Amino acid sequence: MTSFLLFALLLLTLVLGRWRQLGTRWFSRLIPGMTFFRVALSAALISRILIGFGVQGDFLNWITALAKMGLHVALVELLLDLTWAALAQLDSRGVAPPRILKDLAFAAAALVVIGTELNSQGLLTTLGSAAILGGLAFIVGPGSATQIGNISAALAVQVEKQFSVGDWVEMAGVVGRVDNISWNSTYVFDDATSAYVVIPNSLIDRDKLINYSRPLSTEYRIELEVSLPLDMPPETAKSLLMDVLNSHPEIIDYSRNTIFLRSINDSGILYALRFFIAKFPRRNPIRTEIFSRIWYSLERAGYTIPLSIIDLRTSDSIRKDHALRLQNEEIRSFKLLRSIELFSSLSDNEIWDIINKDRLIGFGSGEMVVEKGEVGGSMYVILEGKCSVLIDNPSEEGGMVEITQLNPGTIFGEISALTNDPRTASVKAVSHLRLQEISQQQIEDLFLNNHEAMAEFARVMSAREEARSTFTPQQKESFEENLLQRMVKTFNLFQSS
Numbered sequence: 001m002t003s004f005l006l007f008a009l010l011l012l013t014l015v016l017g018r019w020r021q022l023g024t025r026w027f028s029r030l031i032p033g034m035t036f037f038r039v040a041l042s043a044a045l046i047s048r049i050l051i052g053f054g055v056q057g058d059f060l061n062w063i064t065a066l067a068k069m070g071l072h073v074a075l076v077e078l079l080l081d082l083t084w085a086a087l088a089q090l091d092s093r094g095v096a097p098p099r100i101l102k103d104l105a106f107a108a109a110a111l112v113v114i115g116t117e118l119n120s121q122g123l124l125t126t127l128g129s130a131a132i133l134g135g136l137a138f139i140v141g142p143g144s145a146t147q148i149g150n151i152s153a154a155l156a157v158q159v160e161k162q163f164s165v166g167d168w169v170e171m172a173g174v175v176g177r178v179d180n181i182s183w184n185s186t187y188v189f190d191d192a193t194s195a196y197v198v199i200p201n202s203l204i205d206r207d208k209l210i211n212y213s214r215p216l217s218t219e220y221r222i223e224l225e226v227s228l229p230l231d232m233p234p235e236t237a238k239s240l241l242m243d244v245l246n247s248h249p250e251i252i253d254y255s256r257n258t259i260f261l262r263s264i265n266d267s268g269i270l271y272a273l274r275f276f277i278a279k280f281p282r283r284n285p286i287r288t289e290i291f292s293r294i295w296y297s298l299e300r301a302g303y304t305i306p307l308s309i310i311d312l313r314t315s316d317s318i319r320k321d322h323a324l325r326l327q328n329e330e331i332r333s334f335k336l337l338r339s340i341e342l343f344s345s346l347s348d349n350e351i352w353d354i355i356n357k358d359r360l361i362g363f364g365s366g367e368m369v370v371e372k373g374e375v376g377g378s379m380y381v382i383l384e385g386k387c388s389v390l391i392d393n394p395s396e397e398g399g400m401v402e403i404t405q406l407n408p409g410t411i412f413g414e415i416s417a418l419t420n421d422p423r424t425a426s427v428k429a430v431s432h433l434r435l436q437e438i439s440q441q442q443i444e445d446l447f448l449n450n451h452e453a454m455a456e457f458a459r460v461m462s463a464r465e466e467a468r469s470t471f472t473p474q475q476k477e478s479f480e481e482n483l484l485q486r487m488v489k490t491f492n493l494f495q496s497s
Contacts, residue, residue, distance in 0.1 A: 003045060010042060010045065013034040016034055017034035039074075040068075065117055069114050077106060080109075084097065163209070168213050168280040172199045186198075220283070222277055226294055227268040227306055228268055230264075230267075230306070234269065242257060245275050251276065257274070258275075332383065333381075334351055336436070337354065342457065346450075358378075360437070363429040364432065368426060368427070372425055378439045379418070379438045381409070381411050382408050384408060384432065385430075385432045386408075386433070387412075388430045389405070391403055391425050417439075417440055
């Protein structure tokens, strides 16, 4: 009966070990290692069989001692598994101490258990010592000069605290998160490729190591370089770059943003940008967004990123290509403005005046075009792309909430531009955005000598507000008259100044 029970338990350890390996059950991670339980049960089963056949002597004593040692070592392993699981639960990041520390504790405890059991049986002889060393070799694994170097490096990492599980590091040319430190290797998750990279510990001692999670794991310093044209004044360049950094919502502590000139070469001036972010896995998307915003900012300022290529075109052909692109954009802008009801009272020449005197400007995704509270300024017509209209979020202090998105052909900022009132909402680009700007100066030039156009403007805008709101006829007329009065007042202020 006892032998049958031991055999049944042995089969159960095989099943549990398979579930632990596959991890398909919800409790799989709670199953302890089964190796030493199997050793103990197998030895106990063999011992029962030998006793049944009447075998006596030292061999039986060794088998019995092996069964006890296997059971005690298995219980030690179970205790360490539970301890590491508890430590992972107590850790703020849910990360247990490195596996290598658990292995060291297990090896030491196993040696004590084996030595104590052999000594109690009077078997701690030369043969017993060999058994202890054999057990250690079984626990740690086959040794070699390379593995000894790996183990030595792993111990140095733990003693010197160069990095720990969960840290973001750069080692052996790999940037990623440390997920495990074993006797031989360190396992790094490369989030850029979604792959695990196994780095032999011996390489860590021979290569440069950067730990991005030290001294703080709540902020990470990022540095990037950009080359700007030689004809762009350095102070102008630094101001433009700083504005880009200070406008990005995921950069923390704008006061620590740094920009400095690194070098000057034949193609341009190289600038370095340093800033801090809170989430290291977001580093590549943030880099991309910043480079994109720099491009759009340079384009709006009338500059371009210098190219280190050989351009076989002549200066004259380059100017002709640029002029042709600009002409095509202006024609497209004219057709769009001509089709908008708000400009129906203007002649073709007046619309061409807008296009020739005001800018075609671009914004990248995430850039703010106008901000709530700004006074007056320009109005804009969307030629290409989309933008988002944002207002204060009543449920989140300092937050913004989107109320609508604007598509090509839409005008925004007109009330503020015509009346010089503060803007009532912010507008942010949600894609590549191309706009026709219409400045207050241009509006003034058009309407001071065209009162009919001014009245038509007020009528169309009143009709738009009526469509957005539920105006009565009296409210619509009152809004139109009030808007016309504010426009006249604004333009008279312009003229008097």
